[in-house]
Amino acid sequence: MNIILLGPPGAGKGTQASRLISERGLVQLSTGDMLREAIKTGSATGLRAKAIMEAGELVPDEMVNELIANRLDQPERYSGSGFIFDGYPRTEAQAISLDALLAERGMKLDHVIELLVDADALVDRITGRFSCAKCGEGYHDRYKLPKIDSLCDVCGSDQFKRRPDDNEKTVRTRLAEYRAKTAPILPYYDARGLVRRVDGMAPIQEVERGIESLLDGAG
Ligand code: AP5
Secondary structure, three states: OOOEEOOOOOOOOOHHHHHHHHHHHHHEEEHHHHHHHHHHHHHHHHHHHHHHHHHHHOOOOHHHHHHHHHOOOOOHOOOOOOOOEOOOOOOHHHHHHHHHHHOOOOOOOOOEEEEEOOOHHHHHHHHHHHEEOOOEEEEEOEEEEOOOOOOOOOOOOEEEEEOOOOOOOOHHHHHHHHHHHHHHHHHHHOOOOOEEEEEEEOOHHHHHHHHHHHHHOOO
């Protein structure tokens, strides 16, 4: 099963992807995570992407298309259960590229899940976000705190971090980029009957149940 999680910054794509990994054994392909890793390692891609990401703009299509193609070409890293595309595609050119990449490998998309959210809530969600510096588990200052104070629920680390682009000014640019370039790809998938919509404003566990029920065919 291959799924795209689509929604503006802070809609809960990463949060829901981690649940789908643990529950269904799907593999998350997050272009945002790949780009942050490229910045960390100081690769040429990272050097090109850093300032663009800090400004909240989209990096060039060919850069992310190549990252995804490279990952799809490493089957030894995957379980074979399918992929969750998180934060990709984000433009029509990326959507067309993904179709071609999948077709070349004998794969296809099964669902595009759009998380419906109220734009006003997103700045609050993103500026309150932090994650475990060791395993990457995501948290929020109010909506998802570690169960034991200051210790990661998953790996027990006491080290947490915040993203440099999670500030109000950059979030507003990211939202504008989503409206201008990403939302317009929904009709591309709608025309093929692939889009399923879930209320992303519900509490995290309810969103999880909504996604589960539609993947099980009851939604
Ligand atoms: P990327 O890393 O993809 O960021 P994003 O799309 O802006 O999405 P986020 O990670 O901010 O949000 P999310 O939907 O995953 O929310 P989360 O689950 O964490 O991209 C970063 C940058 O990289 C881009 O700006 C661009 O420059 C570049 N880039 C990446 N991919 C690209 C591409 N394909 N093309 C071009 N450029 C690209 O949730 C947010 C917070 O809310 C968390 O704290 C969480 O705990 C909380 N939360 C989640 N769900 C709920 C809920 N239901 N109720 C209450 N709180 C909730």
